[in-house]
Amino acid sequence: MPGSTDRPPVRIVHIGLGAFHRAHQVWFTQLGDPDWGVAAFSGRSTRLAGTLTAQDCRYTLVERGPEQDVHHRMTSLVAAYGADRQDELDRLVASPEVAVLTLTITEVGYADPTAPRRLVRALDARRRSGAGPIAVVPCDNVRANGARARSALLSVADRELARWIGDHVSFVDTVSDRITPATTEADIAGLGGADRAPVVTEPFAEWVLAGEFPAGRPAWERAGAVFTDDIAPFERRKLRLLNGAHLLLAMAGLGRGHGTVADAMADPMLTARLEEYWAVASRRGVPDATAYLRQLRTRFTNGRIRHALAQISLDAEHKLRERIVPLVEELLADDVDPAPALRVVEDWLVHTGQTTAALDRLAAGWAADTRLHLNGRCRS
Template structure:
């Protein structure tokens, strides 16, 4: 006997008026920003129109469910199922007319993004990469009346439509693991605007705010087991539930001239400076995740929980944290508590967080998650395996050890890692920072860490 499908008539409140646009309808967004909006006391006033990043699959899955889905919170002692109603509309990325229509609405106040580090398409100077073929195609589309396909291009199209409609302020809220992600997004957007329509740059300066955020919630991929669990708990069929952990954190800095939901009453923190919290999370959580993603599969582990149960992997994580902590400007007691909380989260056996999934796009992630600690330790005169082990594990990963390589720069980075190991180490270190590859002590420490991993 089939279960009834989720519907607003039976399972949730009516769709709220759309005041938020979102790009990237992945599981993380649905466990994080959409959940905070749903849990805010004024949720009935703040609907989200969410657009997919590339594939239309999630839009197709949620359409028969009125945009509803179940958040399956997996604690160590059991599951909790919550129907999330904040998505008032879900569109495929290709629905460009709908995208522009929302930008032309006076009600629009916020645009949030979860597009991953790779989605910003930045050049080395932080501006948009105009040499990238996808950006070049968007410039042609934007200047010729076509529809752009990248996230930066879609934002420029929307901002131009809002300006041309004579409408006012909007806040862009990036929710990806980039340091100072608000500034990073501003640099990408304004540089692309300058390439497309110089007059748009001034309008953006007067009407667009760029919030900075730090986001955290472990959210694995959805499986049939999660669908079955939701069916058993709710008696409803959900084609796309979202499994997640009990822990969630959202730190927000910025101005919201057109308003925002009362996210702080759902647990978000509004602060004057995100940077210390961002540094803590990128170094301790994301840095250790990348270490495990590249090192633990070499030992045969598939998930974070499997890896952290291995004393060898646990020791590597603690060693990495010991290297990172001296460079984070937060009280020692808070950092110790955060480390303990991370271990509790990693050990949750009901969160099947795949290491191979975390390993994607290391070329984009290591410069942000790992390199700052490596450089800080080298500057402090401490050159050893503690800080360099994540880089050594990534080097071996690129050479075929552990999880398969899935990287936006796969061809170039695997070429750098090929051949003689010492020469490869020099090239990979040089890719991360040109000064590192020329230091014999750093190369030797990296090779020692690689030998330890390969034992």
Template sequence: MTRLAHLGLGGFFRAHQAWYTERANALPGADPWRYTAFTGRSPALAAAMTAAGNRYMLIERGAEGDAATEIGAVSASFAGDNADAWAGVFADPELAVVTVTVTETGYDSTRSPAPARLLAGLAARRAAGGGPLAVVSCDNLAGNGEVLHSTVVRLAEASDPDLARWVERNATFPSTMVDRITPHSSDPLTVITEPFSEWVLAGSFPAGRPAWDRVGARFVDDVAPFERRKLWLLNAAHSTMTYLGLLRGFETVDEAWADDEIRATVEQLWAEVRPVLGFEGAETDAALAALRTRFANPRIAHRLDQIARQGREKLEQRQRAIMAARAAAGLDPGEASRATIAAFDEIVRTRRARVD
């Protein structure tokens, strides 16, 4: 019996969705839910998980020490290209929820097999006479549920319009905001993550779901404001620390945060965001208090060069979007956002000069 399936077996899934499920399963009187999980690409992790009985250690790495938890929310692991196992999971009438972590590029059907895999699974479910289910994107993509829905339906319409109509009637695509920094671990059976975690969901689950709401997940009518909060408080601060930090020779977020000038610029950025964020002061205060603790954690090596990738596109969604919101509200663009963009431009000029 399979009640949960996942595509994109990796560190983040095991630190986030599987962790929430483990905690929900531990509630008094809980009816356990467990995952059949599939890798996105390499079969190596599925093989390692299978050999270990699909159990692994989750290490929450705080500034003061570690907390270890053995996770048993995954019952089976398969390589992503195991089409028979994939079809069999979707054909199981007990399947209620499919979660997905395939990164932002995984939603482009011309570059990734993920949408086609999901459609193949849904086709197998239709053929087996299966009932409705929820397909839940857990990637850092604005409106991820809507994006996944439109991608899958568009793909179905191109090959089987009847299947597209079946999907529209039988599958829901909730949107989510997810947050938990999870650095890569060299040990496939040990997942390193920070103590902080957040999950905000909007949408329906027609066949039920684990009691995620009782273990910290938040269900709301619209996830968009929470996506914006994360983008403009967490991610925009990451960009500020990255470009100012790289110019000063820093390598990680905690090193940049420890610099008085950089930290002051981040605090200024947050002050500039407040008038256009759309949240009550108490919620913003709580979010910022958590960020200050997270950024100062020296035991989670969140590298600036990783955050810097695709920097121009990220700045459009972060600093430039903040500046546009302030302009629409009749405010000046904001000095912190301009300083971040100027630092990015300086890094680009320096790298071009080295090449020339």
């Protein structure tokens, strides 16, 4: 329980309780600074929070490499709450012990005012308590996620609270990476069934952060986190080379009967397309692209990580807007053939049965310019 003698005090509050959070932010915190406890809140449901609470929020993290598993007993998550526990969210964020508020609300979460309103109410509780400054650290796959979170919160805050947020809340930009498939019943059974909330993830983990922490932070760098003054090159590398590649494999791979990333990587046609995509996606502004791509090929072919293409395809339109649209626009501006990137959009149109009119939702003025590049396969 929070505050018990064998668990660290809550100093981080998280919104978006799920497998990725427990494989990433909790993992970095436990390895980097185990004196910092995390309290996490579900984005929508209450089921997972109840499961974790029943087992004192302790769970097994399974690092699944190509040949073997390594098990970690996770103890830095000290409290889990359902989305209905706004009162507890307000109380914790208002505590002077809490210094960091992390988020994994996904791309769609920024368009839905529900999560921002929950956060604004909690920040207002902190303002009224006089607890002082706090850092908001979003960990979602969107460009400039710190600025995105700030804009979302200010859009639903009243004038007085908006002024307080401007003076007391920092927003940290991040790049967060660790392939973490949804936990299955087979994963639970493989651990004997007693742990009902294990997390299976790959050995690789990356966290890059840029911003201020006015109330302090854990020593995440001890676990390998990188602090930088310029997040843009890391953001560009991850969104384009990893996330964009995942969309390519999902949109094309599902149509060819593949179920996972590793399955799709065994398809020579798809890997040829992937290499063409990577060639244009890494042409400029991507640090250490050769080494990063070598690492991605190894990660993507790890058949023991069953990263479902259907999971990747969820909310594909939002993901395309973040990961593919900027690349296509850049290639067109540089007079470089955008076909390797546009094929991802083409496959989305075919996979979802959309017409080319859907391109207008992705980028203003795109449809006429891009139909010429889509090989005549998309319906207009």
